[in-house]
Each structure stands twice: as C-alpha cells, then as structure tokens.
Amino acid sequence: MFEFFVFFSSIFSVFSDALPLLSEEVSVMDDVWDALTYKLLVYGAATVAIGTTIYLVVQKRHFTSPGSLQKQSVLLPGDERIHISPFTKIREDGTPDLLSYTYEDGRTLYQAFVRGLAQSNNGPCLGWRPGPTESYNWLSYQEVLDRAFAVGSAIVEKGYASGQSTYIGIYSNNRPEWVIVEQACFRFNMVTVPLYDTLGPDACVHIINQAVIPVVFLDTTEKIYKLLEKAEETPSLKIIVLMVGEVSAELKSAGESKGVEVIRFDGMLKLGQEHPHKEQLPSPEDVATVCFTSGTTGLPKGVVLTHACLIADIAGVFRHIQENVEFTTSSKHFSYLPLAHMFERAIQGVVYLHGAQVGFFQGDVKILTQDIQALKPQLIPAVPRVLNRIYDRVIGQVNSSGWLKRTLFSMALNSKKKAFDRGEIQFDTIWDKLVFKKIQGILGGELRLLVSGAAPLSADKMLFFRSAMGCWVSEGYGQTECTAACTYSYPGDLTCGHVGTVIPSCMIKLIDVPDMGYSASEDKGEVCVKGPIVSKGYLKDEARTKETFDEDGWLHTGDIGEWMSSGQLKIIDRKKHIFKLSQGEYIAPEKIENVYIKSVFVAQAFVFGYSLKSCIVGIIIPDEEQLMKYAKEKSINMTFQELCKNQDICDMIFEDMEKVAKDGNLKSFEKVKKIHLSSETFSVENNLLTPTFKSRRKTIENAYKSEIDALYEQVEPATPTPSA
Missing domain, CATH: 3.40.50.12780 (ANL, N-terminal domain)
Structure with a gap:
C-alpha cells in the first residue's frame, strides 16, 4: 500500500503550484504557516482519501493451505524412504490407506x-x-x-x-x-x-x-x-x-x-x-481407456487405465484444491x-x-484466444510452451515501451509479489485495472485457476502469471502410466521451482541411480510411484511392462527427483536420455537444454553427443522476435532465415549461450562446443515434438544428422586414414 501513497502524493506535488484556486487561497492568508498547514491538510486529506479508496476496492483471494506448508509430505518408516500425503490415513497394520474416490456416487x-x-x-x-x-x-x-x-x-x-x-x-x-x-x-x-x-x-x-x-x-x-x-x-x-x-x-x-x-x-x-x-x-475395476503414449522413440505403448485409476487421480488432485477452488455449475x-x-x-x-461446463476451441490454434475470450472460462489447463509465448510477448512489449509504462509495470508486479508473502492473490486492485487488465483479457478476464503441466514452468514465469492473472497458478507432475498427476501444488504455497507434493492417491519413493551420482539417502533419485492411480501395464506388451512396472507394483518413471526440505518434489533430471562421452562422462541433455533456453536468443535447443566423441554439440532454434529486434538495433537488413545462416549471428548467440551456461553452473563437458542455427521450429506438426511437446530425440537426431556431423567435423575432425 505504501507505493500507492508515494505515487499519488507525488502527483499532487507536481500539480501544487499550478492550481489557481489554491494560489488565491494562499495569497489572502495572513500567515505563511497557515498557508503551509492548509496545503498539507488538502494534500494529506486527498492522499489518504485516495489510498483508503484503493484499499477498499482491492479484492483478495486468501488461499488456505490444506496442510502445513512446512511439512507437505510424510516419510514412512523403513529403508525405502516412501513419502505419502499428510491426508493419507494409516491403517492398523501400518500400511497407508490411499484415497480412491471423492464421492460414493461417483466411482466410475x-x-x-x-x-x-x-x-x-x-x-x-x-x-x-x-x-x-x-x-x-x-x-x-x-x-x-x-x-x-x-x-x-x-x-x-x-x-x-x-x-x-x-x-x-x-x-x-x-x-x-x-x-x-x-x-x-x-x-x-x-x-x-x-x-x-x-x-x-x-x-x-x-x-x-x-x-x-x-x-x-x-x-x-x-x-x-x-x-x-x-x-x-x-x-x-x-x-x-x-x-x-x-x-x-x-x-x-x-x-x-x-x-x-x-x-x-x-x-x-x-x-x-x-x-x-x-x-x-x-465397475471401477473395468478398463476405461487404453491411452497410447507417443514416446520419444519407437512405436507407441498402450497404457491400460481403469475407471478406478482415473477416479482416484481426480480425487487426489481435488483433495488439494477443494478448500480453495470452487467448482460450481456455472464454472x-x-x-x-x-x-x-x-x-x-x-x-x-x-x-x-461437479456439474460444471466444458467449452471447446474451434480446432484452430491461430484463433485460440478468440475462443477463450468468447467463453470467458474460470479454468484453463496449459503447458509451459503456451505460457512462455504469452510471457515473452508481454515482457517484450513492456521492455520496448517508454519509461513510465516500464516503471508502472514494475511497481504493479512488485506490489502483487509482496501480497504473496501475506498469502494473498489480488485480482481487482488498481494495478489490475491500470496495468494487468489487457493481459488478463488475453485469457478471457475471468480466470480463477490456471493449471500448468507436461513440463516445468520456470519460477520467474510462475510469479508473473500469478501476479498478472490474479488467480491461482498450480503445477503438477505425472505421466500417462500413473493416469495424469502424482504430485500437485498446495494452494497457499507460493514458492516456485517444484511440482508440488504427493497427492493422497499414491505414494512416491526415490531410488538410487548410481551412474548419475544420485542417492535416495540424499533425497535424490529416480521417481517411483505406487497406488490406485498406477496402470497395470501396457496392452499386449509384457516385455515393456516388466521394464517399467516392478513386481511390487511400483512405476519407474525415468525422471530424477529431489525432495525439498518442506516435502515438495523437484524434478531435476531425466534418466532415460543420458549418454556417455568418450572420456566416460555422462550427459543428461534435457538438463543442459533447460539451461540454454534461458538465453533470450534461444527458443528451442537440442543437445547431442556421440559416445565416441569427447564433447557435445547443439541444434538451436533462435527466438525470432528477439533476433529480429537485435537485427533492427544493429541495422542488419536480413530475414529471419537469412540471419540463421549468418556466421556472425551464430557467433553472437553462441557467446550469449556461454554466459547462461556459466550462470547455470554447467561443467566444461556439459557445454556445447559448436552450434547450428535452424529457422524451423521443433513442432508437433513436423513430428519433432510429441503431442505433449516433448522432443522426439531420435527423430531430431535423424533430421539434423548432416548438420551434427558437420559440427563434429569442425571440433573433432576424423583422423585421416593412413595411406598404404
């Protein structure tokens, strides 16, 4: 609130000498002290009135955490270090009684x-x-x-x-x-x-x-x-x-x-x-669907999911939000x-x-926001790829605007962030009316819950959307094999950088991954999930079922997690996509790619290495908007495609990537030695991304094989064959 008083006090100060009425009043006063007192009273009263008005019109959403924010998961006794939800009851025999459904009349x-x-x-x-x-x-x-x-x-x-x-x-x-x-x-x-x-x-x-x-x-x-x-x-x-x-x-x-x-x-x-x-x-145990996962390599696998799996997953997620997010028949x-x-x-x-409503888009992503604005939804699920584009566009417009707009935007963002510390998400402040109204209008203007999934959303973007949208932005984690989500963030937990905590429909443990240096005793390892949300396996594929689901019913996700001190789970790496370089060092490419995309010039990154080589190289898709802006500032008259073929531009982007690699604490063998710029975005349409926007690594490798080989020829030329 202090910012408002400063802001409006400064406005009155600027206009003080330009008000004829006040000047006339001062001139007829007998005492300079009386004049000063008068001015102070007028300005003070006006400032207090405006400040009070603002305070009264501010509407807030107080989020009540469903449990302790300092202990969001419970560690069971035993060597396996299994975590369960604080909401999960323990039976008399000491086993957890995992949540299977919300309502007795809704079990299928x-x-x-x-x-x-x-x-x-x-x-x-x-x-x-x-x-x-x-x-x-x-x-x-x-x-x-x-x-x-x-x-x-x-x-x-x-x-x-x-x-x-x-x-x-x-x-x-x-x-x-x-x-x-x-x-x-x-x-x-x-x-x-x-x-x-x-x-x-x-x-x-x-x-x-x-x-x-x-x-x-x-x-x-x-x-x-x-x-x-x-x-x-x-x-x-x-x-x-x-x-x-x-x-x-x-x-x-x-x-x-x-x-x-x-x-x-x-x-x-x-x-x-x-x-x-x-x-x-x-019945609950009957199969409801077989959902074939696209996978990153090979033919898709059919995940068998029962009605009980879906109902349990719905119940687990709903338990986290039911006290804070209201589903009405008009939602x-x-x-x-x-x-x-x-x-x-x-x-x-x-x-x-809960008898609420579902409005569909017309099928054309180019007019997606038009459909949203016509529907005015209260709930939207999103993936970081979509949210990142909205964020980049808004921030780009702010940065290119004048000093006053940038200052107001910064003040508005800081004011909202301070409210987080009080457990408030404000949605009808003066900042919402002056600064954030157009941003909120992009998503219909009536949003109350934004659910992010499929990939991590960075902390800065999470803070931005919670501030700008004035609604709860939640994040979860899971995969098809455990129906959807096995973790979900607590309302009221305004920290970022994690995927929430275990839902009461499952339990989670981490297991050692010695090749990558992860130990469950240090709260780091491969994420494993068990409970009614977990699939029984893949349709008619016993071999791959045995690879993913162990004899005790644990799903091995292939993701590397870390337990945070407050009980949330953080996804830090990926097991399946690691490869070894010639010197014996293991590379986790997705971890490295997540560092490089922090460069303002990098929209997408693909890191690759051969086991017979000692370094890695990268295929980089530049951020078109940022690159064209740079070209304009440098008076470079080229198309985006031409810029991607320009060696000076490639060197400039590589230099910026070096800086973010240093900031991201990448080891020397984790840094790419050469990059190739491409103007073609990795997308679902060109089959370089899965429908859930994960990289099809083998497909990208094959698509850019000649470019990858050319990069290696520059950094590690093949040894010439000795002549006879």
Whole structure:
C-alpha cells in the first residue's frame, strides 16, 4: 500500500503550484504557516482519501493451505524412504490407506457424469462455437447422455458386443462428439482408444491392430482417406464414423472398395435411437481407456487405465484444491489440450463430477484466444510452451515501451509479489485495472485457476502469471502410466521451482541411480510411484511392462527427483536420455537444454553427443522476435532465415549461450562446443515434438544428422586414414 501513497502524493506535488484556486487561497492568508498547514491538510486529506479508496476496492483471494506448508509430505518408516500425503490415513497394520474416490456416487467415469447431471440440475455441459464470430452453443448433461446411449446402441446394433472385449477408436480434435462417444463407451462398458492427429499412418495402424479396433470415430474426411490407404493392414477396422459434415458418394465408394463402411455421426445417432439396446455399466475395476503414449522413440505403448485409476487421480488432485477452488455449475473449463492425453481428460473428469461446463476451441490454434475470450472460462489447463509465448510477448512489449509504462509495470508486479508473502492473490486492485487488465483479457478476464503441466514452468514465469492473472497458478507432475498427476501444488504455497507434493492417491519413493551420482539417502533419485492411480501395464506388451512396472507394483518413471526440505518434489533430471562421452562422462541433455533456453536468443535447443566423441554439440532454434529486434538495433537488413545462416549471428548467440551456461553452473563437458542455427521450429506438426511437446530425440537426431556431423567435423575432425 505504501507505493500507492508515494505515487499519488507525488502527483499532487507536481500539480501544487499550478492550481489557481489554491494560489488565491494562499495569497489572502495572513500567515505563511497557515498557508503551509492548509496545503498539507488538502494534500494529506486527498492522499489518504485516495489510498483508503484503493484499499477498499482491492479484492483478495486468501488461499488456505490444506496442510502445513512446512511439512507437505510424510516419510514412512523403513529403508525405502516412501513419502505419502499428510491426508493419507494409516491403517492398523501400518500400511497407508490411499484415497480412491471423492464421492460414493461417483466411482466410475459414467457415475461421475450422472452425478454432474444431478448437481447441475441438467445444466449446460458441452459448448462449441459454430463460427469465429458466433457465441457458444450448449448441450445439456441429459442431451449428452441421450446421444451417448444412442451411439452405444448403434455400435451394438452393428454387431459389436457391449463389454470389455470391444475397443472403440477416437481420432479427432477436441469437440462435443468426442465426449459423447466416450460416454457411449462407458454406458456399454466398452474401452476407448484415442488416436492422435500427429502419430502418423504407421502408428495408427499399430494402435488399431494392437487393440483390434472395429470402429473409429473421426472428424475430417482427410483422416478417413489416410485410414483407407492402410485398410489392407488393419483387417479389424470395419466402420468409420465421420463426426461432422457429409459423407459423399465418392467417400462411401472408397470405403466399400476397402471393405469399410463410412457413415455419418447423425446416421449412428438415428440407428441407435431406432434400435435401443440394454446398457452394460462398468465397475471401477473395468478398463476405461487404453491411452497410447507417443514416446520419444519407437512405436507407441498402450497404457491400460481403469475407471478406478482415473477416479482416484481426480480425487487426489481435488483433495488439494477443494478448500480453495470452487467448482460450481456455472464454472467453465476451456478445452484445447488434446483429449487423447490423460492431462485433459482428468481435468474434465473433475468438471463433470461437479456439474460444471466444458467449452471447446474451434480446432484452430491461430484463433485460440478468440475462443477463450468468447467463453470467458474460470479454468484453463496449459503447458509451459503456451505460457512462455504469452510471457515473452508481454515482457517484450513492456521492455520496448517508454519509461513510465516500464516503471508502472514494475511497481504493479512488485506490489502483487509482496501480497504473496501475506498469502494473498489480488485480482481487482488498481494495478489490475491500470496495468494487468489487457493481459488478463488475453485469457478471457475471468480466470480463477490456471493449471500448468507436461513440463516445468520456470519460477520467474510462475510469479508473473500469478501476479498478472490474479488467480491461482498450480503445477503438477505425472505421466500417462500413473493416469495424469502424482504430485500437485498446495494452494497457499507460493514458492516456485517444484511440482508440488504427493497427492493422497499414491505414494512416491526415490531410488538410487548410481551412474548419475544420485542417492535416495540424499533425497535424490529416480521417481517411483505406487497406488490406485498406477496402470497395470501396457496392452499386449509384457516385455515393456516388466521394464517399467516392478513386481511390487511400483512405476519407474525415468525422471530424477529431489525432495525439498518442506516435502515438495523437484524434478531435476531425466534418466532415460543420458549418454556417455568418450572420456566416460555422462550427459543428461534435457538438463543442459533447460539451461540454454534461458538465453533470450534461444527458443528451442537440442543437445547431442556421440559416445565416441569427447564433447557435445547443439541444434538451436533462435527466438525470432528477439533476433529480429537485435537485427533492427544493429541495422542488419536480413530475414529471419537469412540471419540463421549468418556466421556472425551464430557467433553472437553462441557467446550469449556461454554466459547462461556459466550462470547455470554447467561443467566444461556439459557445454556445447559448436552450434547450428535452424529457422524451423521443433513442432508437433513436423513430428519433432510429441503431442505433449516433448522432443522426439531420435527423430531430431535423424533430421539434423548432416548438420551434427558437420559440427563434429569442425571440433573433432576424423583422423585421416593412413595411406598404404
């Protein structure tokens, strides 16, 4: 509050001599002392009035921690050093009683949806925009369930048995039909199998054959033709359902020639309405979905997840936030992260369980913010890649603005950060109105919870979003094999640099990784997870199941974690991607890449090394905005592509990377010796990133093999073969 008094006092001081009224009053006063007193009274009263007004209009969100911030996990007795949540009860035999569900009437995903119907009194459930300028249209909970029953009946009418033996494919962007098909499968106890837009034809063939999928629902004719091209390789596939649009005679004929029926979604609805079948509801232990993880190498693995897995994960995360984040029937969640991944599906599970609403994006990421602004959601899940772009754009505009705007922005940010120390997240201060309103407007202006996952969000960006958005920004950690999240941050814990603490639906331990120098006795090691959220294994893949899940039911994640003194988990490294250099030193490339991307000129980094070489090299994707700004300042008239080919620019970026490497305490063998600049971003579209935005390391290596070899030729030339 002190900043406000200083700020407004200075304004009055500047204008004091320019006020004729006050000048006239002073001139008629008999005593200079009276004049001074008068001025002080006027200015003081005005300052106090303004300060009081500001104080009164400030709205705050006080977050009550669900447990002690100083002891966020409990260490069980024993050599394994297992951590559990403080909320987890201990049975009489000394074993932890892990949380399996939140509500007795919501123990399967179908029951959770039906509970949402009752909670909302059949309120709006699924929303979509027919066009860029149109408002959201809504289906009610009952309308979704009715359509789901019709679709499920149609599948049975087509000759496929209800129950666990039938696997149904969904190959689509997020849209209402996705959820309708999912609920159709749940009503008839079938198993959903998502196919990703970016997996490619070979992976789709693998998934269809692995799960023996007879029916696939999809959203574009382009995808239909892709599947038909591989129809000879997928003998189980008999029906393709187009969710939206018309099925042309040509398309029907193309399907018939391959022995595949192509039908409209409306046709399936009509068929099911005319031929209703008896539903077969699932039990908690029945399989709900097989989610194929894209992986960074090889064919995807099908993670088998039961209804109990998802309900337990939803319960564990909700236990952390239930006292601070209210889910009402009017709460809206914005859905754009792929439903093919468990992060989005787990969040939607929380929404449906409480009768809230889900609004979908139109499928075009270029107009994502337009959809958000039309929906005005209270809940948005995000990945750091999206948040980083918003942060970079805002900070770039601030830094290029005038002194006054930069000063106001700095004061606003500092004021918000000071409120954190008091356990407050303010959302309606004068700073929100003057400085942060436009930033908040990017995400609709009514955000109450921003969930970050899939990768770490840096501490400075976490502080920025909590300040600028005026809402709780939470972070979690997990993977498909443990459904979604196994850790989640406490509301009220305003520290950064960690992924929260263990949820009450699982327990976590760290195990030694001697090759990398990590010891569980020092609270560092590979993260292992056990509990009702953990999958039973991979579909029809016993070998890889044994590699990942041990005999005692522990999931070995491949991530390296560290327990912090207050009980939070920090992810510090990755086990699977380490490689050894010729001198015997181990390299963890992702750790090094996370250091280099702190350079303002580096948008993406890929670090690579051969085991026969003694150093590492890097493929660098420069930050286009920052590089073009630098070029303008230096009067360099080149395109972004030309700059990436310029050796002087490469040297400049390498020099800046050297500085951040020093600040990041990289050892000499962890520093890249040469870099190659590329103007093509690693993306999901060019298959260099997985759908969860992790690097496909082998694919990137193959794509840049010639550049990598050229870099090594410069730093470690091959020894010439002696002549005969």
